[in-house]
Amino acid sequence: MIRPAHEFDVVVIGAGPAGIGVACVLKALGLENFVVFDRYEVGASFQRWPREMRLITPSFPSNAYGFPDLNAITVDTSPGYTLETEHPTGRQYACYLRRVVKEFNVPVQTGVNVTEVRSTTDGFEIMTHAGTRTAKYVIWAAGEFQYPKIDPFPGAEYCPHTATVSSWRDVAGDEFLIIGGYESGIDAATALCRLGKTVTVLDRRSISSSVTSDPSVVLSPFTQARLRQADRTGRLSVLENFKVMQVQREGEEFLVIGRQRQKKQTVLRTKTPPLLATGFDGSLSLVKSHFARDEAGVLQLSPDDESTITPGLFLCGPMVRHGAIIMCFIYKYRQRFAVVANAIGQRMGLDLSPLEVYRKKQMFLDDLSCCLDECAC
Amino acid sequence: MIRPAHEFDVVVIGAGPAGIGVACVLKALGLENFVVFDRYEVGASFQRWPREMRLITPSFPSNAYGFPDLNAITVDTSPGYTLETEHPTGRQYACYLRRVVKEFNVPVQTGVNVTEVRSTTDGFEIMTHAGTRTAKYVIWAAGEFQYPKIDPFPGAEYCPHTATVSSWRDVAGDEFLIIGGYESGIDAATALCRLGKTVTVLDRRSISSSVTSDPSVVLSPFTQARLRQADRTGRLSVLENFKVMQVQREGEEFLVIGRQRQKKQTVLRTKTPPLLATGFDGSLSLVKSHFARDEAGVLQLSPDDESTITPGLFLCGPMVRHGAIIMCFIYKYRQRFAVVANAIGQRMGLDLSPLEVYRKKQMFLDDLSCCLDECAC
Numbered sequence: 001m002i003r004p005a006h007e008f009d010v011v012v013i014g015a016g017p018a019g020i021g022v023a024c025v026l027k028a029l030g031l032e033n034f035v036v037f038d039r040y041e042v043g044a045s046f047q048r049w050p051r052e053m054r055l056i057t058p059s060f061p062s063n064a065y066g067f068p069d070l071n072a073i074t075v076d077t078s079p080g081y082t083l084e085t086e087h088p089t090g091r092q093y094a095c096y097l098r099r100v101v102k103e104f105n106v107p108v109q110t111g112v113n114v115t116e117v118r119s120t121t122d123g124f125e126i127m128t129h130a131g132t133r134t135a136k137y138v139i140w141a142a143g144e145f146q147y148p149k150i151d152p153f154p155g156a157e158y159c160p161h162t163a164t165v166s167s168w169r170d171v172a173g174d175e176f177l178i179i180g181g182y183e184s185g186i187d188a189a190t191a192l193c194r195l196g197k198t199v200t201v202l203d204r205r206s207i208s209s210s211v212t213s214d215p216s217v218v219l220s221p222f223t224q225a226r227l228r229q230a231d232r233t234g235r236l237s238v239l240e241n242f243k244v245m246q247v248q249r250e251g252e253e254f255l256v257i258g259r260q261r262q263k264k265q266t267v268l269r270t271k272t273p274p275l276l277a278t279g280f281d282g283s284l285s286l287v288k289s290h291f292a293r294d295e296a297g298v299l300q301l302s303p304d305d306e307s308t309i310t311p312g313l314f315l316c317g318p319m320v321r322h323g324a325i326i327m328c329f330i331y332k333y334r335q336r337f338a339v340v341a342n343a344i345g346q347r348m349g350l351d352l353s354p355l356e357v358y359r360k361k362q363m364f365l366d367d368l369s370c371c372l373d374e375c376a377c
Numbered sequence: 378m379i380r381p382a383h384e385f386d387v388v389v390i391g392a393g394p395a396g397i398g399v400a401c402v403l404k405a406l407g408l409e410n411f412v413v414f415d416r417y418e419v420g421a422s423f424q425r426w427p428r429e430m431r432l433i434t435p436s437f438p439s440n441a442y443g444f445p446d447l448n449a450i451t452v453d454t455s456p457g458y459t460l461e462t463e464h465p466t467g468r469q470y471a472c473y474l475r476r477v478v479k480e481f482n483v484p485v486q487t488g489v490n491v492t493e494v495r496s497t498t499d500g501f502e503i504m505t506h507a508g509t510r511t512a513k514y515v516i517w518a519a520g521e522f523q524y525p526k527i528d529p530f531p532g533a534e535y536c537p538h539t540a541t542v543s544s545w546r547d548v549a550g551d552e553f554l555i556i557g558g559y560e561s562g563i564d565a566a567t568a569l570c571r572l573g574k575t576v577t578v579l580d581r582r583s584i585s586s587s588v589t590s591d592p593s594v595v596l597s598p599f600t601q602a603r604l605r606q607a608d609r610t611g612r613l614s615v616l617e618n619f620k621v622m623q624v625q626r627e628g629e630e631f632l633v634i635g636r637q638r639q640k641k642q643t644v645l646r647t648k649t650p651p652l653l654a655t656g657f658d659g660s661l662s663l664v665k666s667h668f669a670r671d672e673a674g675v676l677q678l679s680p681d682d683e684s685t686i687t688p689g690l691f692l693c694g695p696m697v698r699h700g701a702i703i704m705c706f707i708y709k710y711r712q713r714f715a716v717v718a719n720a721i722g723q724r725m726g727l728d729l730s731p732l733e734v735y736r737k738k739q740m741f742l743d744d745l746s747c748c749l750d751e752c753a754c
Contacts, residue, residue, distance in 0.1 A: 057437055057439075058435030058436075058437055058463055058598075059435075059598060060434055060435055060447060060592070060597065060598060061590045061591075061592055061598075061752055062434075062447060062592070062706075062708055063590070063750065063752055064590075064591065064747055064748050064749060064750040064751075065708060065709050065712060065739075065742065065747075065748060066712075066739040066742065066747070067444055067447070067708060067739060069752075070437060070439060070444070074753075076750065076751075076752055076753050077752055077753050077754050078590060078752045078754075080598040081590040081598075081752045081754075082752070082754045083598075084598055084601045084602075085598055085601070085602055086435055086463075086598045086599055086602065096754075099754045100754065103753050103754050104753075213438045213440070213441075213455060213458040214438075214441065215437070215438055215439070220437065221435075221436060221437060221438075221457040221458075221460075221461055221462055221463045222463055224461045224462070225461075225462055225463065329439075331439055331442060331444060332442050335442060335443075360747070361747075362442075362443040362444060362739055365442065365443065370441055370442075370443070370737070370738075371441050371442060372441060373440065373441040373453065374441075374453075375438055375440055375446075375453055375454055375455045375458045375459070376451075376453050376454050376480050376481075377454050377455075377458075377459045377473075377476045377477065377480050
């Protein structure tokens with residue numbers, strides 16, 4: 001049976017680690033009539049990272065012993081092996097993703113801008129600038145780096161977001177205020193320190209008082225080491241529990257107005273525009289109406305990461321969460337690729353035995369009961 | 378029933394990662410009458426590493442997702458979390474081991490020097506300087522760092538072994554020849570380069586031509602990065618395929634005589650004693666007669682890592698191998714702790730259900746069929 005080139009069994013949207021990763025599992029199941037769409041190119045978000053920025057999870061080719069490289073998106077590839085580095089830059093990681101696409105013949109179509117996903121009686125219509133495509137199933141894998149949080153407080157428009165920096169070498173100024181003390185804020189701070197700049201990080205939380213071993217909450221060992229190194233230069237300070245309320249411009253200066261705990265209002269002055277390290281808004285806006293949220297705004301997903309209100313629409317990637325379980329690392333969310341592929345494969349009557357190797361190599365996590373386990377020491 | 382303090386069900390010999398790790402599994406099985414003996418102290422070998430030397434596998438607290446930290450010896454601890462570093466030094470790692478001993482109340486007796494293990498009709502006699510102990514089962518876990526290979530060629534007595542260096546800062550000289558290009562040789566070379574020294578590494582093999590992703594064979598990503606960094610100083614050279622045949626002393630100079638591939642003999646001269654980075658002889662000499670080897674000298678073990686000629690004597694740690702499968706990394710050999718504990722527990726009639734979590738977290742590897750799998754990219 002010859003099917004028109006615009007009708008697919010599965011359309012995956014996004015050619016980053018989540019989209020390419022789940023596509024590799026579909027390939028392994030023998031699915032043929034599917035495609036991965038990306039607005040730009042394979043790994044485009046990683047390609048745009050600041051040049052100095054690196055993955056914070058370390059890569060190591062431990063795959064053969066049931067421990068796929070923490071940054072791998074398949075059971076049998078390793079960025080650490082391919083790129084010969086533990087902490088790939090964004091550009092290096094995009095290179096790894098292209099290697100995987102080539103190695104496994106993943107059917108990617110780049111330059112396809114999806115503008116809407118419509119649920120129909122027998123599946124989906126995917127509206128793109130190149131015309132309408134149809135699919136029985138849609139996997140949304142648009143990642144988290146699409147929409148920087150650029151409006152967290154009044155006056156944020158004066159503050160460049162760290163995600164818009166192409167290299168810290170190009171940023172003018174000698175003294176910096178960075179708003180946000182999680183990974184991207186500390187990344188910016190340590191990169192600037194290495195360039196001889198003086199940096200103050202304003203962190204809403206208290207980095208030092210965290211008492212969990214979950215890397216989705218505390219800083220990674222890689223970043224803790226960078227922080228210690230920056231600290232030794234004497235050019236880095238961190239103001240903890242500091243909540244920025246407003247940024248104002250006054251002549252040549254920027255005023256950052258905030259409050260530390262219960263203390264009274266503080267005004268910090270700087271000649272360099274303060275930097276926003278406030279993270280991202282996620283990439284669900286295009287399909288917002290297809291996903292339910294609870295009263296607290298937490299995304300609702302079925303046990304198979306399917307939308308609870310639009311059957312056939314699945315979510316893959318760092319946006320996946322189940323209650324308190326946050327999957328915002330590659331080594332976490334990649335374990336759900338096989339769960340999604342399993343659900344789709346089952347409904348399509350595919351042979352599911354190729355998924356056994358995923359279970360064996362810890363890439364098929366359908367029991368989430370351990371995900372919040374803490375380390376004893 | 379009160380048993381004399383010198384009669385044990387199990388005696389573990391060696392309080393390094395292998396001994397402490399397998400002891401934690403015995404604890405989990407509820408075994409009470411057992412002990413870990415160490416000649417010196419917990420983690421003594423790591424404690425003696427050169428100050429600058431670090432574990433080459435990266436630590437990351439990914440435990441909760443079925444990926445225990447690559448340097449962890451239990452399912453629920455993480456050196457990366459406890460030590461806040463990706464690459465612990467030997468001293469830091471010894472500190473982690475002491476934390477584990479304390480956390481899990483591992484019964485360790487230090488300062489116990491084992492001189493002989495005798496097989497008896499109903500178990501073993503373990504001769505120590507403090508007297509004879511008996512055990513039904515013995516687990517040999519003496520690690521690999523006991524006996525540096527100090528005699529690989531004539532004249533090796535002129536060459537200090539890298540394992541005897543307490544800090545590279547204390548080593549006199551400006552120009553160094555390092556004999557051996559695997560991890561310990563490159564570790565020494567990069568540490569010396571960082572101190573401004575000029576270094577030539579003589580490697581029997583060809584580092585660059587390896588085409589495997591097995592970290593037991595090729596250099597780790599951590600070391601490849603250090604190598605690139607040292608290379609950029611212009612003070613590091615590597616002579617590949619160079620086999621050292623002899624070292625001679627001539628006045629104030631040392632002559633390293635060797636051969637590169639089929640070429641004729643080469644003589645390298647240096648004023649600084651050449652360094653031996655020739656690895657270790659393993660720590661089986663005390664129990665050599667209890668283990669069989671094949672014609673090629675390869676150690677023979679049962680599928681449970683038990684001696685094939687002395688029933689009841691098990692091996693844990695980096696010496697464990699099965700044919701071409703070499704377990705010389707913590708993340709590899711730790712997966713056999715549960716295999717050994719399972720075998721002993723079965724014979725002692727213990728409840729084995731506590732081992733389920735080990736299987737779930739990839740710490741119970743009884744199927745070795747994937748251990749030589751290669752990465753596609």
